Amino acid sequence: MEILVCVKRVPDTAENEFELNSEGNDLDRDDLVYSVNEWDNYAVEEAIQIVDNLGGSITVVTVGDDEAEEVLRREMAMGANNGVLLSDDAFEGSDGRGIAAILKAEVEKGNYDLILTGAQADEGAGQVGGMLAAMLDYPYASLVNKIEPADGKIKVGREIEGGNQEMNEIELPCVLSIQTGINEPRYVGIRGIRKVASVEIPVKGAGDLGVDAGSVGEAGAKTKRVDYFVPDLGDGAEMLEGSTDEIIEKLIEKLKAKGGL
């Protein structure tokens, strides 16, 4: 099975303490560290397990700048066979639809049976997978937490509200957005990354992909972020401040005062 996994380089939420920048329109990115979007890691692991069982190969692709190459290498160290970096000044500032359009062009260059994306990334929109499927006119399943490959088709499971599980049969080729918890992604250490450090990763721009530069990037974006802020405290909400001990003490006081303890 030929599998394409779409991945993204995102600020690492586990290792950052977020602060807004002085303009208040984005995160202060000076002290951030980046890594692979957590959901994408599960998608790559799932692809590796499918290929281990059925054979085939895995390509990881990302839309981003030069630095995005590091996440491709990490996923290749994990076990993906090829990496493709889709990078062009014209791609900058793309909205979800723009990213999906760029990815679509890359999908059409190959011959993939299965396209996986993470269920969502740092911005939480969770839109690229669905849009990509629609543009390709492929069947799509979101929030997939189980994959059972069979001939020409696969069965995919989704968790439904209330902890129920549904299983669907879906025809190939298709696009699936992968939920965390579908597997236990393997560890990639520095050694693994160094092993693939010299592997050539092709970089493709708008021209290589045959994408109209005007339809993507900031120019083609039909949604634009206009503000980014920490919401004001509403009525009844209060942030406790201080050291952990102090916060706990204050919380206990409050619970006692309100009769909760």
Next chain:
Amino acid sequence: MSMIIAPADYLLFGFFPTVIFSFLLPVIGVGLFTYIIARRIAPLVRANPDYRFDNIPERIKNLIVVWLGQVRQPRYMLAGVLHIIIFAGFLILSIRSTSLVIIGMSDGFVLPGLDGSLGTVYNVMKDYAATAVLVACIIAAYRRGIKKPARYAVPEKYGHDHTAEAVFVLGIIATLMISESMFEASAVAYNYQTLGDAHFPAIFSLAWIFAKILGFASLESLQGLHIIMYYVHDVTFFFFLCFLPLGKHFHVITSIFNVFFMRVKKGNIKPVKYGVSDQELDDLESFGVKKLEDFTWKHMLDFYSCADCGRCSDQCPANAAGRPLSPRFITIKARDLIFKNYPIKSGVIYKSDKLLVEDIYTADEIWSCTTCGACEQECPLGIEYIDKMVDLRRGMVDEGMVPQSLQKPLKALEKRGNPYGKMEKKRADWAKEKTFAQTHTVKDLGKDVADTLYFVDSITSYDDNMQEIARRTSIILEKAGVDFGILGKGEKDSGNEVLRFGEEMLYQELKARNTEAILESGVKRIVTADPHALNALKKDYTGLPPVKHISEIVAEKINSGVLTMKPCKNRDKVYVYHDPCYLGRHNSIYESPRQAMDAIAGLTRVELEKSRDRSFCCGGGGLMLFYEPEEETRMGVLRVNMAAEAGANVIVTACPFCLVNIQDAIKVAGKEDEMEVLDFTQLIEEHLI
């Protein structure tokens, strides 16, 4: 009237010279033994290299103290004393047994040097040795076969019980003792009857008793007994020799080598591969132990040498807490696999397809070890475990088999240099705490200079609860007149557990960054309050200035009169000192913290039963705090209960990880009202004038 006919001259049925047996038995026995040993050496030849020919004086010392002196045996008193008797008896009787083999071919043979008075002394010694060994065997067989101490039990998941083999071998040894004594006694009784030769064996020895009993037996039966007992001894001797390499009694042969080659340095970890420098690591195809032959030859020798005494597992805190780890079976399962893959009968060598951690071990088993070192400290044969655990983990890390609970902290260490993922620039925030900052400033060696570096390490830098240790340490150093500073954001995690959890390349990176920062700072000394950092900097890093633990500085400065202690503030409390593994066992610092505590007048201090080199790990440090083990209880809870049994109500420790684990354990055990835990720095700082 004549002397008894010796086996060398005896004619069976009047015509068949038994001397033929005397020649054949050694030839067959030695031939078979040589073949078996060659098969046993086969895996060692295919194993990884191991450099064990360094530190020869130290190794000879181990041979004298640990092997010949059996110094670790009496740590378990009854079993230990029994073993010492059997061991000493074997050494003495090995000369007799060798002579006997030759006596069967040439009567009257005496080993050179044993023909004079030395021989007379030796004969008395060997008579008593045989007697003592027989008595020891009977007691040992009673213990193993009837009393069955719990530590010999084999849980079902680890295979079959070993009692039968143990008792069988005791039977063989007893047979050797009895046959040797009877061989001698029958001759004495015969010659006494015929020649009136009253040359009796040592009084009350086994041979003496037999000679007395046989005193009135007929000459024919004495002659028959003499010959039969000789060949019973001969057959048993060569059977035993060939039986030894087939099971746990191989240690009779391998122990001398195993002890000679045992670990001579404490606290360090073997390189990924001997002969491959840190710079060449990238060229290695594979890391760590994945298959049997990835072990080093010494580690395979360890597997052969295990006597199955169960002391390691009896001391293992992971085993006590019900984690799926029992060090004894790490060895026994590997030995069983060697025996299976290198069978004696056929010359074939089998290869297992599966990784060891999927075959004989489980991943949880290997991650369960805190590397506390209690097992290695205890083993009378010098068998190692820590390096094997680390090598197996290196293999799992290389295969990507790392539990999710450890992946996050490892990634954070890679990106931020600490397992919490906190920002580098906040590493020195502990010094900014309001009350502390009003009266104290700590130099940042990124900008300033000082004689001494205080290496804080991650937990003390970032954990709200532990930052107090950093502040107290600073105040102590200040009062002790030490000119010190910290690396601040230039400091990375020491990587003590990164190395021990098998993430070699990440450890190399941390080591390189720290080494560079430390050397650049130009300090002449390093001090730390974290024993894990102490161990990494002292035992794993190279080329650094000398490193000391804060307790050593405190003890020195009290002795030199620089620091003076107030009388104890809580005279009604009973204090107990818990030895952190990386301060005690791995770095032999037992006395300094105790001396410092005892300098506080009126402080009541008791000792835990498990203390000093037998200290019981509180649950492990570094990455072990993130690992979620399967266990029945927490090691810390067991430790808190031990402290309560010792009659203490304040546990003092000298390690931030011990402090965290014991704090949690007191809560889990529901002992908040009766027990508290303090860091050494807190106790000292509160009592400084």
